[in-house]
Amino acid sequence: MVSRLKRLAFRRFKKAETRLHVLNYLFWECTTRCNLNCLHCGSDCSKDPSHPDMPMDDFLRALDTIESPDKNFIVAITGGEPLLRKDLELCGREIRRRGMRWGMVSNGQLYDRERHHSLLNAGMGALTISLDGLKESHDWLRNTKGSFERVEQAIELAASSERLHFDVVTCINRRNFTELQAIYEYLDSKNVKAWRLFTIVPIGRSVENKELFLSDAEFKGMMEFIAEHRKNGGMDVKFSCEGYVGAYESQVRDTPFFCRAGINIGSILIDGSISACPNIDRSFVQGNIYNDNFHQVWQTAFLPFRDRAWTRRGTCAGCKDYKDCQGNGFHNWHGEKNQVLVCHKAKLEAAETSPVS
Amino acid sequence: MKRNWLRGIIGGLSFSSALFIFQACYGMPQDFTEDLLVEGIVTAKSSGKPIKNIHVFTDPFGSETATDDQGAFSFYTLQFESVKLTFEDIDSTNNGSFASRDTVIVPREDPAFVDRVYLEIALEER
Numbered sequence: 001m002v003s004r005l006k007r008l009a010f011r012r013f014k015k016a017e018t019r020l021h022v023l024n025y026l027f028w029e030c031t032t033r034c035n036l037n038c039l040h041c042g043s044d045c046s047k048d049p050s051h052p053d054m055p056m057d058d059f060l061r062a063l064d065t066i067e068s069p070d071k072n073f074i075v076a077i078t079g080g081e082p083l084l085r086k087d088l089e090l091c092g093r094e095i096r097r098r099g100m101r102w103g104m105v106s107n108g109q110l111y112d113r114e115r116h117h118s119l120l121n122a123g124m125g126a127l128t129i130s131l132d133g134l135k136e137s138h139d140w141l142r143n144t145k146g147s148f149e150r151v152e153q154a155i156e157l158a159a160s161s162e163r164l165h166f167d168v169v170t171c172i173n174r175r176n177f178t179e180l181q182a183i184y185e186y187l188d189s190k191n192v193k194a195w196r197l198f199t200i201v202p203i204g205r206s207v208e209n210k211e212l213f214l215s216d217a218e219f220k221g222m223m224e225f226i227a228e229h230r231k232n233g234g235m236d237v238k239f240s241c242e243g244y245v246g247a248y249e250s251q252v253r254d255t256p257f258f259c260r261a262g263i264n265i266g267s268i269l270i271d272g273s274i275s276a277c278p279n280i281d282r283s284f285v286q287g288n289i290y291n292d293n294f295h296q297v298w299q300t301a302f303l304p305f306r307d308r309a310w311t312r313r314g315t316c317a318g319c320k321d322y323k324d325c326q327g328n329g330f331h332n333w334h335g336e337k338n339q340v341l342v343c344h345k346a347k348l349e350a351a352e353t354s355p356v357s
Numbered sequence: 358m359k360r361n362w363l364r365g366i367i368g369g370l371s372f373s374s375a376l377f378i379f380q381a382c383y384g385m386p387q388d389f390t391e392d393l394l395v396e397g398i399v400t401a402k403s404s405g406k407p408i409k410n411i412h413v414f415t416d417p418f419g420s421e422t423a424t425d426d427q428g429a430f431s432f433y434t435l436q437f438e439s440v441k442l443t444f445e446d447i448d449s450t451n452n453g454s455f456a457s458r459d460t461v462i463v464p465r466e467d468p469a470f471v472d473r474v475y476l477e478i479a480l481e482e483r
Contacts, residue, residue, distance in 0.1 A: 025381055076384040096394070096433070103385040121422050121432035125388030128380075162418055163435050165386040194386070242382050255379070265381045277381050329382060 003250070010256050011323055018263050018306050022070050023298055025260070027267035028059055029278050030091070031080040035109050037143045040171060040206045051270050056091045062268055062294040063098065074101040074126065078278060080270075083110040089122035096123035103127055103165070108154030109147060116157040126165040127158050128196075133176035133183060140175060141212075152190075159191045167194035169240070172222055173212045180225050187235065194236040197226060201242075201279070201341060203334055219344070220351035227251035243332065243344035244325035261330040262286075262305020266298055274298070276305055279331045305330065314339035321345060391436040393464055395420075397476030399428045399444055401453060408455060408480060412447045415440050439463040444478050455480035 031053040034041070063075070075095050082088055082104050095102040103126030104119070111129070119127075132141040135148040142148075158166045168187055170176065176183065187195055199219065200212045214222065223245060229237040230251065239245065239252040241259065249256050261276035269275060274287040274297050284304060287297035304310060311327025319325065325345065327333065332341040380386050399411045407428025414421035420434040434440070439461055446455040458480055 025379075025384060025387070027381065027384065072387060072389070074387055076381065078383065093431075101388045103388060105383065105385050117421055120420065123392070123394070123433040125390060125392070126385040128385035163390065163392065163433075165388050165390070167386055196380075198382070240382050241379070258379070260379060260381070264379070265384075277383060279383055331382065 007256070007324060010258075014258055014326075017258075017260070021263050021298075021302070021306060023066065023266055023295075024070050024072050024264040025074055025076060025266070026063075027076045027078055027265070027278050028054075029079065029267065029269045030054055030059070030077055030082055030088075031085055032270050033084045034079060034081045034107075035084060036081070036107055036147060039141050039143055039209060040173075040200045040212055041204065053085060054268075054270055054272070056087055056094065058272070058289065059091070059268060060094055060098075062272075062289040063095070063100070065293050065295040066298075067295060069098075069100055074103060076126075077102060077104045079105075081107055081109070083115065089118050092119065092122035092124055101125050106130075106154070107142070107147075108151040110150075111154035111157060113157060116161070120161065120163055125163065128167050128169055129154050129158060130170070131155065131168050131183070131187070132171050132173075134179050134186065137173075137176040137179060141171065141173065155187075155190050155192060159193070166192070167196055167236075168192050169196045169198060171198045171200050172214060173200060174214060174218065175211060177214060177218050177222065180222070184229065184235065184237070192235065194238075196238055196240050197222060198240045198242060199342075201331060203341065216347045216351040216354055219347045223248045223252055223348065242329045243342060244321065244328055246321060246345040246348055248348065249324070257325065259326070259329050262302040266302075268294065274301075276302070277331060281331075281334045281337075284330075284333075311340070315343055315346065316340055319345075392433050392472075393436050394431070394433050394473040395442070395462075395476070396431040396473065397429070397478060399424045399430065399478045399480060401455065402479040402481050405479075408446075409452045410448045411455070411480070412443075412445045414443055414445075416443070437464065442476070444480060446480070446483075454483040456483050 032051050083106055092102050103124060105128045108129040129151060131151055132138045138148040139145050155168060158164055170183060199214055200206055202213060206212050226237050226239050227248060244257040245252060261280060265276050267275050267278050268289055269278060272288045272290040273285040274289060274294060275285050286301040308326045312322060316322055316327050328340050328343060334341055378387055399408050400406060401408055409424055409426050409428065411424040413430045415434055418435050420432050422430050422432045424430045442460045443457060445457045458478065462474055464474055
């Protein structure tokens with residue numbers, strides 16, 4: 001009874017949040033240059049390393065269009081690899097000068113002691129670093145020998161900071177699935193307080209590589225692993241907000257699934273495109289900072305994000321959980337958009353009936 | 358202000374304390390920590406000229422930086438009741454030779470120091 005009431009209240013909450021659509025979180029794809037060549041790259045983002053970095057002033061002009069930014073507003077600097085930009089600290093200081101917060105998502109390869117301090121000094125308050133397994137499996141997915149040692153140094157530095165809101169993210173695949181407990185213990189030994197687990201979306205260069213995708217049973221195993229560790233306390237382990245996981249919803253995250261793309265999350269992409277999360281199909285672009293007023297676009301466009309009734313198609317059409325899921329994570333709609341790319345709930349249901357593969 | 362009120366009421370009705378704390382799938386956590394911008398200039402007491410490459414660090418929190426060509430420094434650190442800043446000449450006789458100096462600041466005692474502190478530090482020659 002209580003859980004049903006909670007679910008109903010949360011649906012109302014989502015509706016209200018959608019109606020208010022307060023911009024809390026703005027991605028800035030500041031570069032598409034990268035110093036790694038990961039096997040799954042292109043599965044999440046459209047990367048064109050030949051595109052020049054966006055000049056800081058162009059981004060700031062767009063930022064300055066935001067009237068009365070929310071007190072929780074934060075800029076999430078992403079790429080490519082943001083640390084390849086030499087002016088990152090300057091960008092950060094300019095963001096802070098405007099009374100806004102900023103953080104960064106990095107592969108950690110260039111995150112040394114000097115950079116750690118210069119970024120903190122520039123007001124960086126949050127950081128996410130990708131670690132995709134223990135040494136062998138991390139170097140395999142990142143497609144670069146020695147990348148583990150470099151990311152290890154970055155994790156140690158970030159975890160030592162009292163100032164940073166820091167977490168580690170891991171893309172779980174068939175190779176590192178068997179290492180889940182070992183990765184947990186490794187991160188715990190490095191004093192990491194928060195760990196977020198992802199799966200890989202089957203698009204881009206990842207599609208042909210079957211090792212990247214968990215079987216249904218493995219996916220369920222990952223849910224069990226997260227649920228178990230959340231029950232036991234210790235490190236804050238959670239499943240990312242990538243999708244709706246049915247019966248596991250209350251066990252693997254702090255709050256129920258709510259894809260906030262275009263509702264509280266916007267982005268300014270490398271070519272000036274205005275969208276929501278950077279991994280969303282670029283056909284959903286809502287404008288461009290070089291032609292449009294960013295904040296006006298945020299306030300008045302984004303209709304496919306704020307009214308998701310159009311996602312009630314394909315397997316979503318007859319789904320009894322649709323009101324709680326609403327078409328899963330928005331990044332799961334690509335190409336013709338006739339069918340959600342991944343249904344996490346269906347994977348879990350299939351795992352109940354299929355043997356371990 | 359009004360919209361935050363409204364969000365708070367609606368959030369409260371859904372019985373969860375963490376509704377407004379979220380991170381995008383591929384983003385980093387949000388940041389709600391109060392911090393403080395510490396800025397200033399370091400000069401030679403005798404000449405008043407700015408000193409380059411003076412190491413500036415805090416206790417606690419381990420924030421650290423060095424002065425630039427104009428003797429200026431700037432860094433963010435956690436909000437605190439009080440913090441000790443140390444100014445230390447670490448490049449031997451390059452840029453002159455100066456005695457170290459400690460300064461304790463108590464930001465919350467001064468309403469002007471809500472989120473920014475500006476310091477003028479003069480170092481004695483050794």
